Amino acid sequence: MIILLLALLGFATADSDWIANPNHKFKNFTIDQLRSILTPLPKNFRPSINKLTPSNYQSTNTTNSTLPLDFSWRDTAPECMVPSLDQGECGSCYAHASVHMLAERLCISQEHHVNKTRQAVPLSPDFVMFCDPLAYGCNGGMISQVVDFLSEDSSDSYVPPLECIKSFGNETLKSCPEHKCPPKDHRLVKCKPGSKVQLFEVEKMKEELLKNGPLVTQMVVYEDLLSYQAGVYEHRQGSIIGGHAVLITGWGYNHKGEEFWEVQNSWGADWGENNGFFRIKVGDSEIATQLFGGALACEVISKETIFYERLFMQ
Ligand SMILES: *[C@@H]1O[C@H](CO)[C@@H](O)[C@H](O)[C@H]1NC(C)=O
Ligand SMILES: *[C@@H]1O[C@H](CO)[C@@H](O)[C@H](O)[C@H]1NC(C)=O
Ligand SMILES: *[C@@H]1O[C@H](CO)[C@@H](O)[C@H](O)[C@H]1NC(C)=O
Numbered sequence: 001m002i003i004l005l006l007a008l009l010g011f012a013t014a015d016s017d018w019i020a021n022p023n024h025k026f027k028n029f030t031i032d033q034l035r036s037i038l039t040p041l042p043k044n045f046r047p048s049i050n051k052l053t054p055s056n057y058q059s060t061n062t063t064n065s066t067l068p069l070d071f072s073w074r075d076t077a078p079e080c081m082v083p084s085l086d087q088g089e090c091g092s093c094y095a096h097a098s099v100h101m102l103a104e105r106l107c108i109s110q111e112h113h114v115n116k117t118r119q120a121v122p123l124s125p126d127f128v129m130f131c132d133p134l135a136y137g138c139n140g141g142m143i144s145q146v147v148d149f150l151s152e153d154s155s156d157s158y159v160p161p162l163e164c165i166k167s168f169g170n171e172t173l174k175s176c177p178e179h180k181c182p183p184k185d186h187r188l189v190k191c192k193p194g195s196k197v198q199l200f201e202v203e204k205m206k207e208e209l210l211k212n213g214p215l216v217t218q219m220v221v222y223e224d225l226l227s228y229q230a231g232v233y234e235h236r237q238g239s240i241i242g243g244h245a246v247l248i249t250g251w252g253y254n255h256k257g258e259e260f261w262e263v264q265n266s267w268g269a270d271w272g273e274n275n276g277f278f279r280i281k282v283g284d285s286e287i288a289t290q291l292f293g294g295a296l297a298c299e300v301i302s303k304e305t306i307f308y309e310r311l312f313m314q
């Protein structure tokens with residue numbers, strides 16, 4: 001019944017699995033508005049011709065892997081997923097993906113006690129946008145450089161919670177803002193110096209994902225991704241409109257035996273499936289390819305800060 005309905009509406013065909021939302025949230029955006037949420041690609045950019053080169057993409061089946069056929073942090077530790085924020089009309093995907101990686105990895109690294117449930121505390125993308133000297137605020141940034149910044153041996157790269165710096169790129173800040181934290185305990189989070197990892201092979205990415213948590217990566221956005229609603233995305237139509245940074249949270253195989261990544265996006269909880277997530281065929285839209293720097297992660301460290309109101313009360 002549902003399949004028939006979708007077929008009648010013309011957005012499900014025999015060879016495509018994903019479905020589009022005909023009145024998606026970007027429907028009335030102008031091309032300039034769309035470009036403003038994405039990162040510009042170099043003028044000479046060409047998608048790679050062979051997206052699945054054997055050296056980069058060794059299928060799990062060809063090795064004696066002990067990795068599961070599918071895995072998802074969204075399913076395994078939903079308490080450790082931060083809500084999918086909406087970057088709005090601001091090219092801050094790189095900041096969202098990077099700080100969500102820290103927040104989710106910190107939660108995953110904490111033990112799960114019976115009476116003390118762990119919970120991911122969202123961190124501030126604005127901190128990265130305006131405090132990383134090499135990031136360009138709403139005009140984009142490079143995830144590899146951001147992970148370098150977060151890995152510096154400096155207390156200046158500890159990321160505060162979202163509630164301490166929160167403008168959602170709604171205003172363009174001129175400089176790194178003060179932390180204005182409500183008076184309670186806060187945990188500041190960064191990468192352990194020297195712990196940055198950059199991975200180019202599917203197998204290695206899965207091992208790291210399973211062991212330590214989500215991975216940051218980059219991809220190309222074709223027009224049709226904007227209307228994605230559910231299923232395993234594969235580019236069908238429309239041209240390239242820009243680059244984008246996202247967070248890989250899992251993997252699996254669809255009914256055709258095709259490998260996909262499960263990805264958390266930063267276009268709000270009202271986009272995609274499962275409140276802001278999507279699935280995409282491995283290698284499609286260049287996701288995590290060599291061309292886009294593979295996938296990045298780091299080991300998280302944190303420190304607790306007790307703000308002054310609490311000290312005065314003692
Ligand atoms: C786009 O514009 C049309 C016509 O004004 C409106 O009916 C529709 O709800 C809008 N869609 C979105 C997603 O804003
Ligand atoms: C898998 O393991 C078997 C036996 O241990 C070995 O003969 C085979 O070459 C291995 N295959 C790969 C792809 O490593
Ligand atoms: C968890 O809390 C409940 C209710 O407060 C208590 O009965 C139980 O013993 C606690 N369990 C542990 C392992 O602390």
Ligand SMILES: *[C@@H]1O[C@H](CO)[C@@H](O)[C@H](O)[C@H]1NC(C)=O
Pocket residue numbers: 170
């Ligand atoms: C900033 O965000 C607030 C709250 O979401 C909204 O009301 C306001 O219109 C936004 N301002 C701009 C300039 O986007």
Ligand SMILES: *[C@@H]1O[C@H](CO)[C@@H](O)[C@H](O)[C@H]1NC(C)=O
Pocket residue numbers: 059061253256257258259
């Ligand atoms: C992997 O192996 C399983 C079981 O042998 C098979 O069902 C699946 O289609 C294979 N996947 C790929 C991508 O070859």
